[in-house]
Amino acid sequence: MKVNKELLKGSTVILVLSLLDRAPMYGYQMIKEIEKKSGGVFKFKEGTLYPILHSLEANGMIESYWLGNEGSRQRKYYRITDKGNHCLKEKQQEWETFRSAVDKILTGRLIYGYKTE
Amino acid sequence: MKVNKELLKGSTVILVLSLLDRAPMYGYQMIKEIEKKSGGVFKFKEGTLYPILHSLEANGMIESYWLGNEGSRQRKYYRITDKGNHCLKEKQQEWETFRSAVDKILTGRLIYGYKTE
DNA sequence: TATCTATGCATAGTTAATCTAGGTATTAAT
């Protein structure tokens, strides 16, 4: 990770659902995709992604199916469900709220008075 | 919190340092200030803020001093140090990187192919 | 004057998201 990894907390699910909202993918592919799209900023660990996928599937946000590439290796693809799509929309709104709130504080002006010893 | 509290992780320190970069403040004041500036999105708990302040002080990012309001109650003010200011600049850059990377994924286009069963 | 609310600092223990570190197996390249 190029950034403080704690920053990522709370953002992983929206990143995963965003990817799957555009196309079904398998886990390993998502790791590469996220790294590529983020310009190398996010490098998901397998120990991070796979438990998230399993949890999202258990909650009905995504569905999985095995698919082989013309007789070659089997890959476990995930696609987003209607419920997951609804959840994604909520999280997109949440992200906008969060980002805006942080920026307000980073760029904000002083409200209360100034006091020093 | 109006947003998933996990989103906040990794962002607390930059928020605190940003406030102190504009004026010294005491803890309770910072809680109110952050709530006000964020439009009510962030409501820091005391159990969140005070340990952060103590940790930042232990690391030389901020300094504290007690100050009374004309003979009234004593308040513990914090001001940012040079080291803290340097840290803040790094974290501002980190925030930009992070925010931009998330937005790239949320709005990004498909890179690999599309596959379904 | 008694009580309630807001202010103000502090911390021990809990929770939960991510990482570490390991495992297994297939495929492609050297």
Place this chain on the structure above:
DNA sequence: ATTAATACCTAGATTAACTATGCATAGATA
């Protein structure tokens, strides 16, 4: 044949923020 990349998985450790307290002062209100 060996190595690197691909591809899945999970138990346990880490750690940041929260919960739930405690204590104390100041101001308002009845």
